[in-house]
Amino acid sequence: MFRINENFLKLQSGYLFPEIGRRVQAYAAANPEAPIIRMGIGDVTQPLPAACIAAMHEAVDELANSTTFRGYGPEQGYAFLREAIAEHDYHARKVNIQADEIFVSDGSKCDCGNILDILGAGNRIAICDPVYPVYVDTNVMAGNTGKVHDGGRYGNLVYLEMREENNFEPPLPAEPVDVIYLCYPNNPTGMVASRESLRRWVDYALEHRSLILFDAAYEAYISDPELPRSIFEIEGAERVAIEFRSFSKTAGFTGVRCAFTVVPKALDVTSSDGTTVSLHSLWHRRHTTKFNGASYPVQRGAAAIYSTEGRQQIRDLIQGYMRNAATIREGLAEAGFRCFGGVHAPYVWLKTPDGMSSWEFFDDLLSRCHVVGTPGSGFGAAGEGYFRLSAFNSHTNTVQAVERIMSAYALKS
Secondary structure, eight states: OOOOOGGGGGSOSSOHHHHHHHHHHHHHHHOTTOOOEEOSSOOOOSOOOHHHHHHHHHHHHHHTSTTTOOOSOOTTOOHHHHHHHIIIIIGGGTOOOOGGGEEEESOHHHHHHHGGGGSOTTOOEEEEESOOHHHHHHHHHTTOSOOBOTTSOBTTEEEEEOOGGGTTOOOOOSSOOSEEEEESSOTTTOOOOOHHHHHHHHHHHHHHTOEEEEEOTTGGGOOOTTSOSSGGGSTTGGGTEEEEEESHHHHSTTTTOOEEEEOOTTOEEEOTTSOEEEHHHHHHHHHHHHOOOSOHHHHHHHHHTTSHHHHHHHHHHHHHHHHHHHHHHHHHHHHTOOEEEOSSSSEEEEEOGGGOOHHHHHHHHHHHHOEEOEEGGGGOGGGTTEEEEEOOSOHHHHHHHHHHHHHHOOOOO
């Protein structure tokens, strides 16, 4: 009889976002006239930039002609895209990342899970709490954790609590760890890391020979040029870090699917027999074996982001979402909510009112305001009592949602 991967049986009952969808669907079915505004799942809502659309149309036309048709492309990604990424995302900020250290994929969510293929068993893994659930769940699936405890946390993971008392900045581990997940600008809290904060993490990793898995999916939302957008802006990070980036939230590619992972050639590890092994070579082998590359039209669309027109269109798109974030943050603060984030990220993290649990507030907000958000407890035990609202919507819907919330929850006298 065949066997299953029983690590999947350790997973908690449901992934956060499908559970939100289930509850909203049930409410909508029972209340078909309710004008629901969705500010929960971090999915973009505005059309793709015109430069990307034009480039993809042109690429599709190429595939319709035998003289310009393309079949399999390079698994690592076409040079025209990798070179544009290296020039505009790294060299422009004086970061020495080369095109052949960049691996194009169909999403950073996939890469965050797939990276575990090249890491061995027995690593001590540090996870921020609250955190993007994929980091935890993929480690459960890979067998890197024990069973879940009553509090919702898994054995064999080191949880770094981000709380209001520490300004939602994860503390350095109290014990040596091997792998550290960091996400900045942070999902779900919307907070951003200073250069000094990242310096502490790189120093820790260098001292303990740890690996930092750095998710920078929202780096384009950082408006202060002095703040780091990449962990590789910190000296020494190329020896201890892998960085994930996505075009999903930058250019609206959530349905198009394109991202990239940076694995520096300087990132080495010592194997059990004492041999020095390059993680770049391991990831290259994994990537080229299990992946046939993102599609040609999609990569042409992604490359158009770096054109003069594309860069301006991206700025306009992001400014629109950040206008929404400011509307949420300022309106809810005026109503008496304690709000965080929403300055360098498209998420506002707020304290639930009147001592409600995260899911209680989810249900209350849906029934009273017809607004959907994300319960903080879905991101981890330390997220209980908090709630995430997304700025990914039209400005009209955002204003209407905030007005409903301000009317329903007058927390200030």
